[in-house]
Amino acid sequence: MRLKGLRIVFAVLTLGAAGTSFAADASSNAKDLVTTRVTVTGAVEHPLDLAVADLGRLPPHRITEVPLICQSGANRGKLENIRGVRLRDLLDSATIVAPDHNDVKKMVIIATASDGYKVVFSWSELFNSPVGDGVVVFFERDGMPLADDEGRIALVSAADIRTGPRHVKWLQGIEVRKIVD
Numbered sequence: 001m002r003l004k005g006l007r008i009v010f011a012v013l014t015l016g017a018a019g020t021s022f023a024a025d026a027s028s029n030a031k032d033l034v035t036t037r038v039t040v041t042g043a044v045e046h047p048l049d050l051a052v053a054d055l056g057r058l059p060p061h062r063i064t065e066v067p068l069i070c071q072s073g074a075n076r077g078k079l080e081n082i083r084g085v086r087l088r089d090l091l092d093s094a095t096i097v098a099p100d101h102n103d104v105k106k107m108v109i110i111a112t113a114s115d116g117y118k119v120v121f122s123w124s125e126l127f128n129s130p131v132g133d134g135v136v137v138f139f140e141r142d143g144m145p146l147a148d149d150e151g152r153i154a155l156v157s158a159a160d161i162r163t164g165p166r167h168v169k170w171l172q173g174i175e176v177r178k179i180v181d
C-alpha cells in the first residue's frame, strides 16, 4: 500500500517534469515558427508576397471576441480584439483566375503554416456563404503585433462551430487551386 502510494507520487512528479520541459520546447519552437510575410499563390493573376505593413493597407476587419474550441470540443480560451483583413479581400487583390463561368465552384483555398499545418476553404464558403465574412488573416491584438505563440500573421474562421482547427497560427501561405475539371 505504502509502496503503491510512493509509486503514484513518483509517476506524478515524472509527468510534471515532462510537462514542464515540453512547455519550454514549445515556446522555443514557436520562435522558429514565427512568420512575418504571407504569400498568395496558385490560380491568381497577381501572386502576392505581403509583409504585415502591406496587410495593414487593405480594408481592416476587426473581431472583438471569438471563443476557441478544439476539434475535440475542449475549450482553448478566446481570441480578443484582433485586427486583420478578410481572406476574401486578400484573394480579390490577387484576382482569382477563373475563365470559365463554373471554375470558381471547383476551387479551394489552402492556408499553410510554417509548421506544415494546413486547412482548406472552398471558394463557395468564402465568397458565397456567411462563413466568408468571418475568415480573417490577422496581425494585431490590442493594437500590438502578435506574439511568438501565433507568429506575426495568423488566420481564423470566426463563424466555425469549432474554431480551433481553422485558427491557423504562423500563417505562411494561401494557395488557390482548382481541384476538379
Ligand SMILES: Nc1nc2c(c(=O)[nH]1)N[C@H]1C(S)=C(S)[C@@H](COP(=O)(O)O)O[C@H]1N2
Pocket: 069, 070, 071, 076, 113, 114, 115, 117, 164, 165, 166, 167, 168, 169, 170
Ligand atoms: N500552425 C498551427 N496552427 C494550429 C494548430 C497547429 O498544429 N499548427 N493546431 C490547431 C488546433 S486543432 C487547435 S485546437 C489550436 C491549438 O492551439 P493551442 O495549442 O495554442 O491551444 O491551434 C490550431 N492552430
Ligand SMILES: [Mo]
Pocket: 069, 070, 071, 072, 164, 165
Ligand atoms: Mo484542436
